Amino acid sequence: MFKGLRFPVGFQCLDDFGDLPFCVISSPVSSTLPSDPVIRHSTEISGSRSFEELISDAEIEAMRDGLREQLSEALAAASAG
Numbered sequence: 001m002f003k004g005l006r007f008p009v010g011f012q013c014l015d016d017f018g019d020l021p022f023c024v025i026s027s028p029v030s031s032t033l034p035s036d037p038v039i040r041h042s043t044e045i046s047g048s049r050s051f052e053e054l055i056s057d058a059e060i061e062a063m064r065d066g067l068r069e070q071l072s073e074a075l076a077a078a079s080a081g
Contacts (some may be wrong), residue, residue, distance in 0.1 A: 006065065029059045 002009045006028050011021040031053035033039065039051045 028065070029055050029063050031055045031059075 002025060008026050008028070010024050010026070012024055013019055013021055032055075033051070033053055034042075043049055043051055
């Protein structure tokens with residue numbers, strides 16, 4: 001199910017937990033958090049104690065999605081024929 005939603009699932013051990021494996025669900029696009037002062041300012045203005053991670057336009061453009069590529073190829077083949 002996660003693979004179909006494009007969220008890779010894996011297992012990894014963290015240094016502080018020895019050999020205990022953790023299930024890690026990731027995203028095909030990497031994200032970043034802005035600096036702490038930006039987060040503090042944003043949460044003060046919004047009144048919310050949470051902050052979303054950010055992704056750049058370049059990350060989205062660089063994302064490789066097998067389904068999207070297959071559909072694009074099928075459309076190109078249908079248009080050519």
